Amino acid sequence: MRLKSSYFYTMKENVSDEETVSGNLLTRSGMIKKSSAGIYILLPLGLRVIRKIEAIIKEEMENINCTELLMPSLLPEDVFIKSGRRDNFGKNMFALKDRNEKSYVLGPSHEEMFTIAANMKIKSYKDLPINLYQLQTKYRDEPRPRFGLVRLREFIMKDAYSFDKDLDGLDVSYQNMYKAYCNIFDRLGLNYTVVKADTGLMGGFLSEEFQALTEIGEDLLVVCEHCKYSSNIEIATCVDVAVENNEAHKEKELVHTPNSRTIEEVSKTLNEEAGKFVKTLIYKADNSFLACLVRGDRELNEVKLKKLLNIQSLEMASKEDVRNITGADVGFAGPIDLNITVVIDNEVTHMKNFIVGANKTDYHYKNVNLSDFKYKLAADIRNITEADPCPVCGKNIVFKKGIEVGNIFKYGSKYSESMGLYYADSNSSQIPVSMGAYGIGVERCLAAVVEQSNDEKGIIWPMNIAPFKACIVIANTSNERQVEVAEEIYNKLTAKGIDVLLDDRDERIGVKLNDMDLIGIPIRILVGKNIQNNIVELKYRNQKDFIELQYPNGLDEMNF
C-alpha cells in the first residue's frame, strides 16, 4: 500500500472518550473510530489486523477439522424461547420486530442455531463427531460497554461447536480445541493464562477461560505458581481451616452504635478490626429472601452462592425489604432472631465472640457466637483473598488481572436436549448429542495485544498480526534516487507477497518516522541520504538501533 494515495491518518493527542492505552493508540493510529458506546468503525489499518487474526484462527480451526459456516445475525426470538435462554439474556439482547410484528433478536451467541444446523446432518452415531465454526458479528446490549475494544456491544466472535456421541468423545474434541486455542494465542503473541471459570449464562459443566494478562483486565484470576492451580476468582475455592482460638466463650451484649452502618463505620465506633465483624447481607434470591453471613473484611461471592442454592436470579434486597425483614434501617442487619433463611460462610464457623447487627437501628451485638442464632447451612460463599492458601497445594497464591479472550465449554447434553438434537446408536436408541462450545473475541485479542505491546511511541505489533510486516520510508521525496530505490524495494517485496507499506508522503522525515512508530510496523526500511553509498537503514520496531544494509544484496538476503 502506498500511503500517499491511501486512507490513512494519525493523531498526535489522546482522545477524550478513550481511557485505555489500547483504545487511545488504536484511535490515534487511525485503526478504529468509536461510533457509539461499545460500537466501533474498523478503519482500513485496523481491519487488516482483524483479518490477520481471523486468518490465524481459521488455519488452526481447519487443522483440527473444524469446518466454517456462517449464521445469520438476525434470529427469530422463538429459538431462544425454545432453549430457555430468552429470559437469561433478558435486556442483553437487542430485540426488534419485522413489519409483520414477528419478533427477532440480534444473535448474542449461536448455540441454538448451530444445534439446528447440526440436526440436519446428525442422524446416526456414524455422523459423529462433527465440528463447526463461524466468524461472525455478535450483538450484546451490555449494561456497561467500556475499555475500548474490550467490552463491546457489537463484536466479531469466532464461535465453534463440537458434536460428539458421548462425554468421552466430547473430551477428545475439547482437548483438541484447547490445543488449537493455545496455538492461536501463541501465534497472536499474547501473554495469557488459562483459568477454570463459571459456566454462567451458557450453562454446561466445565468452562475454562483464556485470559490475556493486563492491568485493565476485568477478571480477577487466582494463580498458584507452585502447583499450577489457576481459577477465575468467581469459582476459586476457599479452604478455611479452624485456627487455634482459646478465647473464652462470652455472652452476647447489645451495644449502641449510632450512625454506624458500614463495617468501616462500626469498626471505628467500637474500635474493633473489621475481621472481628460478621456482616449480614440480605439478598432477594428468585422469589424469596436470604441472609448471607461473611466475615466483615470479606466479600460475598455471588457466583458461588447461586450455584450452591441453585438460584436463577440473585440481587441485593431493596432498602424497604431490608427494613421489613430486619425491622431496622439498612446497616444494622444481623442473624439473631431473623426469620428468613440464613447461610453462613465456612470461615464464620471458626469465629468466636464476633460482632453483628442487632436488627435494631443504631445497635449491634458483640460477643456473638454460632449458638446465638440459627442457620440453614455453612458453605464456601466468599471471595478468596491473596492471604488464603492455594486450595490444591496449600501454598501462596497470587492475583492477576486478565481480559477474557477465549472461553471453552463442555455443555454435555444441555442444548441437544432442549433443542431436540438426538442420534441413533447401534441399537436405534435416541441419544442426545454431547456438545462443546468454544469462543474467541477477535477485537478483544487485538486490544489485548496492544495493551501488552506498546511503548511511549505507540503500538508494537507482533509480526504475525501487524497490519504490514514492513514499511519503507522515503526520507526525502524530492530526491529522485531515494524515490527510485524505495519503489524498487516496494515492488520487489510486494511481488514476493510480503505486506509492505510505502511511505511516499511529502512529509518531513520526523513526521513519517513517528507515524510508523505509532502504528507499530515491525520492520522499517529507511531510504535516505546513505543511498549515495548504496546503504539503506533497517530498524526493528522493538529494537533501539538501526542496521545499515547494503542495497540491494543485503535486502535480498533478508527473511520476512
Added chain:
RNA sequence: CGGGGCAUAGCGCAGUUUGGUAGCGCGCACGGUUCGGGACCGUGAGGCCGCAGGUUCAAAUCCUGUUGCCCCGACCA
C-alpha cells in the same frame, strides 16, 4: 440500574462563576523559507457552543427538559 463528570472547529482545550454576538494549540488550505525524528514565518478556511423549550432588549453563559459520551459501582448491611 445507582452515583459522579463531560458535551464549544476534525482533535485537544479556554470562555460559563459575573449574560453583550466565539477564542487558543494541533490539524487543514495557500505563499515563502526549511528538509534525517512531530519545522518556521505570513495569509486564510472552518463552529446553530449536543438537542428542545423557557427567562431576557440580548443566552455558549441563567432555568427546565432531553440525548449522547466517559468514569466509579452494581454496592454498603
